[in-house]
Structure formats: C-alpha cells, structure tokens
Amino acid sequence: MSIINDPRVVEFNIRTDEMLINMGPQHPSTHGVLRLVLRTDGEVVLGAAPHIGYLHRCAEKIGENLAPRQWVPYTDRMDYLASMNMNLGWALVVEKLLQLEVPEKGRHLRVLVAELNRIASHLVAMGTYGLDLGSFTPFLYAFREREKILDLFEQVCGARLTYSYIVPGGVTGDLPQGWLQNCAQFLQELEPVVDDYHALLTSNAIFIKRTAGVGVLPGEMAVNYGCTGPVLRGSGIDQDLRRDGEPWYTSLYDGYQFAVIVQKEGHYPQDHDYPAVPAEAVLGDCWHRFYVRMLEVVQSMDIVRQALDKYAAAAGDCGTPIKLNHKLPPGEAYLETEAPKGQMGFYLVTDGSAIPWRVRARSSCFANVSVTSELCRGCLLADVPAIVGSLDIVLGEIDR
C-alpha cells in the first residue's frame, strides 16, 4: 500500500512546498538513461513521470533497409543483457514467415543458450537490484557467475555481449569441443551460490523491509498495462510463453520438463529449499518480482541441464542460416517469445523482396516501465529505485 493511500499515515499540519526533481537520465539507479520527473512533497513522491527516448537508435527504421540476417546485430543491442533471447525472437519470427523448421539439434542448442542467457540476465537483475537498495556486494557476486556464462558464450560465438549467434535458419556455428562439460561444470558451481544470493538478499531482513509491500502491482493492472514476464508472474498471473505461447515458439520446449514460476497469494512454494515468502510481502510487490527471477534462475538451470542431455543425444546439424538475398514471401508475421524481462515480440511485414517492408519490435520493458508512474505514486523517494529496479528494465530495449 502506498504511503498516501495508507489510512494509517496521516497528514501533518505543516505547509510544505512541492518540489519537482529530475531523476535521470544521468542518475546512478535509473538503469541507464531513464528519466523520471518526480513531484515530491518532502520524501513522499506524489507523482512520477517517466521519460524515455534518450537511447533511441531508429532500429526499426534501419530494419526496413537491411536483410533479416543483417538486422540480427541490431537485436543484440535491444536487451543487451539477453542478446541470445533477442536473437532467438527475431530468428523465430523470420522462420515463422518463411515456415522454416530448424533441425532437432538446433532446437536444443537454441534452448540451451537462451536459457543460459536468461540466467545471466536474471543475475544482473539481482545484482543491480542490490545496488539500487544500497548493497554493493551481491552485484559483484552476481557478476562473478555471469562472467562464467559470458566465458561460455565467448567460446560459442566469440562475443561476450552482442552475440548475433542465433540467426534466421539456424546458428552461426555449432558448439566447440568440450563446451558441454564446461557448461555442466558451471551449473554445478552455480548451484550453491544461489543460496548465497538468497542469504544476501532474498531473506535479508533489511531487504525484506525495503521491498515487501512496496510498489504493489495488482495482477489486473499488470495485464491491463501489458506487463509481462517476471513482473506479470510476480503479480500472480500465470503466463509464461514457453508454455502458453504460440506453437511456433512452444515447440522449442517440447519434451522439456519445467513448471512455470508464479507467485500466489498466501501460497508458499515449499517444493524447493529457498526462503519462504515473508509475512510482510504482498502479492505483486517488489519482493515477489525479485523472487520470481531468483526462482527462474533455478528453473533455467534445470532446463539447461535437460537441454545439455538432449543436445548431446540429438543427431544432425543445427540448421543452415538463410542467405542475405533470401527472398521473403509477401505477408506478415508476429511472434512473441519469453525473454528474461518479459514477452519480446517482433512483427515483420514483407513485400516479396529480400528486405522487410516493416520491422517492429515489441519491447517488454517498454510496457513494464510504463507502469512506473502508477507504482511510484505515493511512495517514498527511496522506494523509487526499489520499484524501478524491480521492474528490471533495459533502456536499449525500451528505446530501440
């Protein structure tokens, strides 16, 4: 419950003046160049207006002038913390338009790298969230593990951030020798570290005080605003495109065992060893959004393990990337995939040439951040970074 709506909080008989302050675009905790114009009365934020666009790079316009394969690096730079997932989303929508199936081995490879990148993205989300709340150490703990994932990706495609690995039709290259063992070993190393994260943040008393009951986003509002991903599931809406998406996408996960992580009111998932939901936490608050990500790390680890086995068992190749001059049949296709930050959609309109007529990227963070003004109304100034951080936004994806 926000401060000004809280009937227990009373108004004091002191005349105060409202102050308009600019939080960002240069501010340590707006996760990039987000700018929030806050109307404050003392420490209480009466209103927050997010302003975006400081990182706008006309990606969609550029997409109208490039072949689908050439546009892959531009998807890298959308959610640059989860480039694999961005690549995957774009590759899948082009393949959907072309009705091009990827071989079994390529399918498992895609699941493998996408889920690994999901772990990396959630680790950054966790680490920076600690930073937003004034705790520096989890950030480096998270980056230490993420670094290992980046090392794995470097072995795969030579890049550590902008992979351009998954391309329409397949991938740029198969896994190198011994990579599967490295990956399995990494998972083994990550397993105990997750407990550290929970000790440092999830179950930390101050962390709970700062996040539980703060920035409550009711499920209905989340759906109404188009919020997706952990934000949506943290509000108790059971939707994960890996299970509920279009067949073109869910077929990727055929044969995988995983349960969608969703928070429920008063429901304490006890099928794992991780901390129970604290009593102060309200469904849809910052704590729940954070917790969804933490549990999804474990979930993704499990999927990666399955993918490792399936990939090793699969025969054949990983698919052949389409050529630059590959003619695109006239038509259109829209596909959303479950990226770490939410549902990332690509919309592709073609006119029969090799160059798309129109490319559109539906950003999950764009919808997620639009709810900020709603969540920040009536909170305290210190809650603003907590709320923005819990939405886990990447401005590269919002501004495109």
Next chain:
Amino acid sequence: MCGLLAQITVSHYLVVGAVLFVTGVLCMATKRNALGVLMGIELLLNGANVNFVAFGSKLLRADALGLDGQLIPLFVIVLAAAEAAVALAIALNFYNNHTTVDVDKAEELKG
C-alpha cells in the same frame, strides 16, 4: 598584552556578555523574519549566561558565586531549547496560515 588585558577579570566577561546581550536585543528589534527574532533571543540568553558563568567562576575570583553560577545557565540552556522548539512551532504555524515569516505582517493574533 596591554594593560587592560593584563589580567582577565569578571569585568571582561561582563563586556562580552553585554555585547551578546545588546546584539540579541537589536536582532529582536530589527529582524523581520520570525526565525531571526528567535535567533536574537538565543543570543540574548547567551549573553546572560556569560554573566552567570563569570560570576560563578572561581578561576576568576575566590569569592565567586560558586555552583549557582553554573546551575542557572544550565536551566537557561535547557529552557531556551524548549523555548526554541515552541517558538519554531509557532513560526511554522504562522507560516502555515500566512505563507510568510515576516513578523511585521503578524498583526492579528488569531491564527
């Protein structure tokens, strides 16, 4: 040092006290800001305290006031703090109702 200061006596302290006192009075008289008036009061009380301490100091005179010279300033300080809190509350209330802290505008006694 010059002759006047050859030996610091109670009188010297009294002069300091007098200066602080007069400054306080002038502050109260001239400041239009309610908080400025409040600061004048603080200075004034402080000047009085200097006198008390000087009279009570056995370092300056053997036949001094003794402990009373210290105990009274203690009460003054404590009461001044309380007074400051109350006066501040009044000033803030005044500001609430009139959006100004100019005491010259405080003609009506009603809030």
Next chain:
Amino acid sequence: MVADATLVDRLRHRFGDHIVSAELETIDPWVEVAPEGLVDICRYLRDEPGLQYDMLNCISGVDYLHTDPKKAAQAAWQPHLVVVYHLSSTITRQRLVLKVTTSRWRQDVAGELPEVPSVSGVWRGADWHEREVYDLMGVRFTGHPDLRRILCPEDWIGHPLRKDYQPPEYYHGIRDH
C-alpha cells in the same frame, strides 16, 4: 476463441459494417475493422466471456507508400497507413490481430495527421504504444489522454517511420553526419 470464421461471424453479427474484412488463411489471421467501431469492438473483445482479450501486446503502424514512382505505379494498393493491434488473452491464451486502415494524411492534406480512435481507455498499456505510433508513424489517436512524442524529442519535426520521411539536416545546430 481462435481467430476463425466463427469469431468473424460473431463480430460481423454484432458490429456489422464495422468489420471491414478478415484474412484467415494466412500465418497470423487478422480482422480489419473500421476506425469508427474500433473502441467498441475492442471493449467487446476484452470483456466478452470466451474472448477476454485482456492484454494488448503491441500497436504497430505500417506505412504503405512507394517512394519510387515506378514501383508505385505497379503497386496493387493506393498509399495508406495500417495500424495493427496484437491482442492476446491471459485467460484463454488466444491471440488476435486487428487492423485499422487509414489514409496517410487526413483528407489527403499533407501535414494533417490521420486520426484513429484511441484504445487507451480499454487497455491502459495502449497509452505508450499509441504515443510511439504517433511519434514515429504520425497517427493522431483521438481521445488519448496525453498524446506527446515519446522516443523523439518533443520538438522533433516529422515522423521517422514514414516511408517518405526526410531526416533533418540540422537539429539544434548539430549537423546530421
């Protein structure tokens, strides 16, 4: 309910001429609606049991214009704009595509932005998407609470995703490369 003939019939039955056309034999079937009926249809789609399209995933604008006169002559269509709404339901897990076609300029007067009713009253998430379409594609959404540019600076001139958009040579004294 899937975007199939039954749904289209239902919509036609209820909204009549507001349902302009439907294309069901394509990768992503879509229904084209008239701008006048858009808000009512959207509200119906959101609230009607069995449909419950409670989430607006995306609003996209597509500009159909050939800047090359040769190609324009061969094109099967007149220049126009399409606003595409991608809807989905978190309850039935179905997806639906709505399209609204409008002229590139209102009454073909260059510079007058075409108007489409805003659906931000139906889905609040439409607010920012419509601002983006307005900003980049130049469609005025009537009834929008706060239609401002979102990605480009407030004083930007033109709508960059239009096919005939010419980037300015100077912006506040800064030369374009």
Next chain:
Amino acid sequence: MVRERFPDQVRYASCVEHVIESAAVAEFLVHTLSLPAPLAYLLAALIHCGFILGLVAAGAVVFIWAERKVSGRIQDRLGPTRTGGKFGWLQSPADGIKVLAKEDLIPRAADRLLFRAAPYVSFSSSFTAYLALPFADGWVAFDTNVAVFFILAVLGLEVFGVILAGYASGSKWSLFGAMREAAQVVSYEVPLGICVVIPVLLTGTMNLTTIANMQAGWCSNWLIFHDPFTFAVFWIYATCALASVNRAPFDLAEAESELVAGFMTEYSGMRWSLFFMAEYSSMLLVSCLAVILFFGGWHGPIPVFDWLGWAYPGGASSWQLTGFLANLAGCVNFITKAVIGVTVMLWIRWTLPRLRIDQVMTMCLKYCVPLAAICFIGALWWQVAGWWSPNHWLPLRPDGPGGMRETWVVAPEAACGEVARRLPWADSAPPHGAARRTLPGCGLAGPPAGWRTGSPAAARGGVQ
C-alpha cells in the same frame, strides 16, 4: 607541581590546561629544555594537536585503504594491488594527490560562503572530538571530567556541516541529503545519549580515563560484561553509533542509489575529501568511545602489564620507562580494539542494504529508545541491588587489596552519606560496600583529578 615552581604562572597554566592538557609535555620542555613557559605550552599544545591530526589523517588514509581491501575480499576481489607495490598500500595517498589536483567546482546556485565553510565545520568538529579522547592512561590532550559528554556534543556538530553543505549546494539532491541528515540526527541522538549514560552511571564519572581504568584487569572486568543490560545496551550503542557516522545501512544522507551522493553531490576535490575524512575519523571515534565505555579501553583481555608491575601505580606523578612502555602497549591495544570496531563497520557496510528514512526513524525512536531506557533502568537496578556480575568474578587488580573499584572512591564521606541518607531506600541499610558502589559519583570529582596521570593536578591533590 607547576604551581610551586611558577607561582605567578599558575593562573594561566591551570587555564591552558583546560584547553589543552599539555602540562606533562610542557613540564618536560620547561625543565629539561629550559624554554620559557608560554612557549613551552604553545609547543606542547602543538605537539598534542599534531599527534591527533596525524592520527585522524593517518586513520583516514589507512581506513580508506582498508575499506578497499576489506570490501574487495568480501566481494571476492583483490582490491588495490599495484599502487605502491605490495597490497596497493599507496592507493590512499595516490587518491589523495588525485583529489588535491582536481578542480574545485562551486555551482552557480550555491551559497558560496556556506558551501566553502561546510566541509571545515564537519572536519574540524570530528577532529576536535579527539581532544578529549584518552589513548592510554593519561595520554589525553584535554583531560576533562566531562569527556563523554564533550565527545558526543562535538560529534553532533559534524552534522551541522552536513546540513549546511546540503543547503548551500543549491541542488535538490543535496537538500534531500541535508533534510534526511537532520531527521536522522534527531532520531539517533536520543538513544545514543541514553546508551552512553549507562557506563557513566555504572562508573560514576564522565572522565573517560577513569572509566577505562575502572575496567582494568581481565576482560571479565569490562563493562559490557557487567550485567545483561550493559551487554544489550552495547548493541544499541553500536546501532546508533553506526547511524551517527552515516555508515551503511544508515548512509541515507549520501545514499548514492537514491540521492546521487546526497549532500556531497556538488562537492569535488579537496572539499569532498574533507567530508570523507570526517566520516572516517568519526567512525574511528565512535569505535574508540565504544572501546572505552564497554571494552576496557587500553586494558587488555589479559592484564600482562599489571603482572609485570609496569603500569603506573595510582597517584604516580613522575615519568617512568616501564610506565611509558605499559602505556604504549595499552595505546596499541586500544587502537587495535578500535580498529576491530571499524572493520566490523566496514563489514556491515558491504553486506547490508540501506534502510529507508522512515525505517531509520522508526527503529531509532520506536525501538532503540525504549530498549535503551529499559537497559538504563535494568543496569541501574542491577547496580543498586548489588547482584553478582562478571566484573566481580576476578580480582580487578592483582596489586591492590580489593581491587581498584573499591578504592577509587575518595569522595567526602559526609556527602556520600548525605546522598545515601536522603534516598528513599536509605532505611533499609544497603549491604556493606554497596553504598559506595552504587553511589560512587557523589564525591566532588570522583577520583582525584589527574588521577594516576602524573599530571600536576594530581600533585595539587585534586579534590580540595
């Protein structure tokens, strides 16, 4: 002693002593080097100030380096490794040079005078507080009998610099920092004061040297082990002290993820580093205060120097090599304990997230104040009832019958009796010794002034 030798200088000698307890050093300068007395006092004062300033500056330099190393280790990093060769020990001086070389920016909207003055207010107040802090038996610049109070008061002034800085910067973020600081001050100062009063209550003096000396002997004599309430109150003190020095999780005034850098947002170069040094020196200061109030000051866990018989005996007035060595070791012991305290603060900072301002105020006012008050009453009751305490477990001092705690009260019996007689429970005669122990402070000055410090005050006989 001074009085006998320089009867005409007694006045100023005694008064200068009030400002700077430089008599011992001054005496040495006057006698051995035959300097004129006023010059000797000036030199003595400068030496004292130099030592303290050196300690503050060196402390800040060391702690900034330690902060980097400790945080590095906590975060699975190495911290600085290159600057200055091994362990990056030159990192802090290098940073200092960098900071000195930086441009000194003053925003146009700033109140230039206050903007410039604020860092000095902060730094000088945290430096001034060291004047009253004893580092070993008698090693104190300003041996006042209100030392505890003095340190708290002067430390409180540091906040004023912060508030001024926040206001004068002309930036909204800075103003937020200042307002938070002001709100934080009014909430932590109350419980902090109550916490500090408890050891004062038990020892009956506000003289820090005496408080520490009363805990001589084994570690069981430390006041933290006096009774359960003092044990509890130490943790409250630790919390409030952490709040008073603006360290995480109470670093709200400079919360970098919320207020950019709070009151320091607009500061650069040397002025910024003055705030920084003020922060680190106050960390050491509250840690030192905790060591004296709860952990026996320079009296180690094991009374080695008491066994050796090196420590200055009570009332000693002349310089002795053994006594000096004992004091030196005591000083090292004292600083080691304080550094452990500071290290814990670093550890906390790099582990915990930051609290919110309303939570800080709730914690301080709603939890710490009542808890401290309960501990106050509890400790008082424990003392009055004369219940068993670990402090009684081992002899306080091997060399004295009954230990020092029993012998230090030299207060006029009559006054002591007078107070005891007027107390409500006066009729139920307290057990033997309890009257003294419960009401030790009713003498004029507790222990004789300059007790065992070798200062001239002791020679003059203190109380009379």
Next chain:
Amino acid sequence: MTIWAATDWYAFFFLLFALLACGFAAAVLFTSNIVRMAFYLTLSLGATAGLFFLAGAEFVGVMQLMIYVGGTLVLLVFGVMLTARAPFLSLRPRSGEWIVSLIAGGTLLFLLIASAFGVRNWRTASDSGPLPLAEAQTATAVGAGLTGVRVDRLNRDAAGHALSQLPHTDSGYLLPFVIVSVHLLVVLVGAAYLARAKVRRRSATESTASVEG
C-alpha cells in the same frame, strides 16, 4: 624570548573566543540571509562555549555545545529550510528601524560596559587569588546540586572529609530540576499536539493530477 615570557595564554584565548563570539553575534545582526544567520549563530554560540571552558564551567560549556549548538540549531535550520523560500530568505529591516535600534542599542551597550567596569570588586582579582584548577571540575558537584545536595557548601578538612552536615532544609536545585523536567515533558506533549495527526483530506485533483514534464 621576552615576547614569549609576556604572552599570557589565558588572555589570548579569552580574547580569541570573546572576539569570535562578539564578531559572529554582530554578523548575525548584520546578515539578512536567514541561513547564514543560523550559521553565524552557531559559531557565536560555539565560541561562547569556549569562554565557558575558560571560566572553568566545563559542564555548562559542553551543555552549550550539545543542546544549544547541536540541538537548537539543527531545529532552527530545520525551520529555516521549511520556510526558506526566496522572498523570505532575506527580509531586510527598514532603515529607520536601524537608526533607532542602533541608538538604543549603543546606549544600552555603553551602560552595561560602564557598569561592568564600575564595580571595583569585579575589575580586580581578589587578593587570595583564584582557586586551583581542580575546583573547576564540577560535573559531579553540578549533578549533586541538581539532585539536592550542595556538596560545594560543605566545609571540609584538608583530607576532603566533611566537617559538617548540610542542613535538612537545603534541597539545592532539586525543585527547579523537577519543575524543568515537568516543563520539558509538557513541551514534548505540546509539540506532539501541534504536529498532531489530522484526517487526511485528499482532493480529487490531487489523485488524478499528472506530472508535467
């Protein structure tokens, strides 16, 4: 070396603190910026605390620092910040007021100084000379005085043992102490009352108002 022999540190420090106290008091008077006034007032009060130390009233000096400088001024600055908007930041007195006040103030100051030096007893130190330093260490005596025992009134022998007992009627400052305590309690309750809770009134406009960018 003669210059050193002539230096009287007591007079030096007295002059230093006296000049600081008076100078900053004057600065308070002549500044119209309210925040700077608060700053100068701090310095003036702090210097006065130094004078208290010099006069041997350590406890009062520390009290001055703690309560006056620390507490009151933080409070005051709080108030200043709450009310400091550009128009009120510097309210200047009218020039006519200045002249009248300066004349009155000057006269008052003259009278006070004249009287300060008028009493011979104040002007000179008594023949017996000042008491030694230890007498100045009065924290315990002050505490005892507040609890009703005036230990300073005891006649003592050389060893410090009291020769007589205090009369039962002498309760020291116990009564004022209790009165002040009650007074502070009342002030505390009063402050809480002034800043008391009110039922929140929220206008419709407030809840729907959007932020202008």
